[in-house]
Amino acid sequence: MHFNRRNAIKVFGAGLAAGAIAAPAVARAQSAPYKLGFISALSGPSEPLGRPMLMGAEIAVEEINAAGGINGRRLELAVRDSKAKPDVATVATRELVGEGCNMLLGTVSSAVALAISGMLQQENAILITCAAHSMRLTHENFNRNYFRITDNPFMRQGAQAKLMAELHPDVPAWGGLIPDHEYGRSTWEAFKYALNRFYPRIANRTPEIADPIFTQYGGSDYRNYVASAMRSKARGMFVSLYGGDAVTLFQQARPYGFFERKSPIVDSANEFIVSRAMRAQTPDMWVGSHWYFGAFRGNPINDRLYAAYVARTGDAFPDGFLSEGHAAVMAYAAAMKKTGGDASTPAVIDALSGLTFDSATGPRTIRAEDHQAIKPVVQYRLRGAQTPAGFEVVDFRVVPGAEVIEPPTPGAPVQW
């Protein structure tokens, strides 16, 4: 009896679920909205990176809809949490594609981006990533359905190492604390390459580069790694842990006198995430960023985005991930204007390849060869301060993307 009732309920439930999935497909008509699938880390250590990305995408969708949509059709976001785990992300991707979202955006983690990128052609979908930095995405693992809207380690860490050679020619000894996965190795390889390239050229000396210290993702105790770094002769320290892991590392490094012994500190990508947690204890460091609102004042997209962020959160320091979620939506919008409303995968891929569109960092161009965006590389110098936020931006640099980008070699590794 009980089994029969259970099964009846199960079958009924399954029927409901099937109906819920099939209904939108049936109801989809000409004037139905364009659906964009957003996948990013919305929980776990990478949540501080994924949340602003989502907010940026939402703000862009609201702006575009308020202006009448694209070709008279509204935009809509379907949101999924990847938990920064490739297996969770692949389930979410299949689900979104099954619901009719062939245009995907988001992702923090390179492993997630590589996993989704690998299934795009089979699923006939497109992915624009807003942060995933693995060089493999636009090189050895390149496929036509994948696009990167932001900079990459060759560009960003290249610009960071160059700036260090200019500002600190007297510090040739460098080491690194990097997470032991694709993103961490990508950033270190790029930073090391650029140190070797720019120190002889600018500082007129050969850099002494120590082996990097590989750390764990999602760890809670980084003290052993900090202790190893303290023993190293390197004075300059490159850190590419991110999100909650970086916050933990920086907080645990302070009691060791880490920031007195190691200087300069270069942080690859934590925007304001570490300083928001450390406040007045924030060490003096150069931080790599996707977007710094203060560097693009006067650009109407920048100013509107900043105002929308402040209105939503009351916070004065948006992370650069905000502009990348925003830019990915803007890129799809520009592409669909170009196709005249055709949202089919081949049409959108053709439109995105070589596309130039406007963003909070000014115009960006997606290279047709390897689908890497040419965009400015942004870095700022932060330190703790007696301000309401607890920290301040002392200085910033914006390097045009074209000056630091690598030659495109889709299908082949970067030529270091």
Add this chain to the structure above:
Amino acid sequence: MPHPPQSRPFGVLTPLAAGLVLAAFATLPFWAGKGLVFLAGIVLVQIVFALSFNLMFGLTGLVSFGQAAFFAAGAYASAWLARSAPGLPFILSIAFGAAVGAALSFLIGLVALRRASGIYFAILTLALGQLIYTVIGKTTALGREDGLIGIARPVLDFGLFRVDLATGDRYYFLLVVAAAIISGALWWVWHGSLGRILAAIRQEPERVRFLGVDVRRHREYAFLISGTMTALAGALMAPWSQIITPMIAHWSYSALPILFCLLGGSARFWGPAVGAIVFAGLEHGTRNMTGMAELVVGGALLLVVLAMPGGILGTLARLSGRPAREGAR
């Protein structure tokens, strides 16, 4: 209505329910979306994983916290072989995955079963499992922390014709058939003479030893069968998810089958399968409640474990007045 003495607590209802669930899985691609079909494939693998685990846990009474090591061994070994020698028949890479799992479970069983009682065994398997996790995460040939991505779905070559499993839902149907066959084999072990000895070992190891049965060797059999079948589940999963990361070797992955067993009821053969399906339903239903999902799933599990001793099947049996018999069920 009085019940005649039955060999199984639910009588004809069990095969009927199993048949209905199998039919639901087999027809899923015709009425559900892509995302759900993918998830169902994962659930099928997890059912095999949990049923294999329960052979050791529910039947033999050994609590292992390192079962994910065998799952990962099977997945990584088969994916690695398929990648290194792309021309090899699919069945060989699957068999290789199972063989590596068998070898590993033989070795780990040899060490861990020296201390077969309670906490020692649990901690030993946990430590050895984490060792495998760390080794995979540091091995470049296995993709280190990033895992192996883009694992190809195989082409079955039958001589006269070829079936490309990358097309449509074909690999899913292969999973349904494979899961049914492996579950059938495990059912046969559970209900056969070996299963009865293992159940007796759980209840009274001393008495069984007194009857002239080599208890340790039989525990090793249970460990070996369980590990091998778990590795087989892992090997089947790799081409389905097309990506494997060291997370499948992590202790938290070892906790999954324990959870399924407690949820569905470890005293019954099909309990873990019920647990796996219910758990997947819970997770899928709460996937968009970001931040809240873990809380809801955790709360629901706590409720089931506290309010329903014997799991879902145990409670159903109690409600229908068919209490569990001791021994193999």
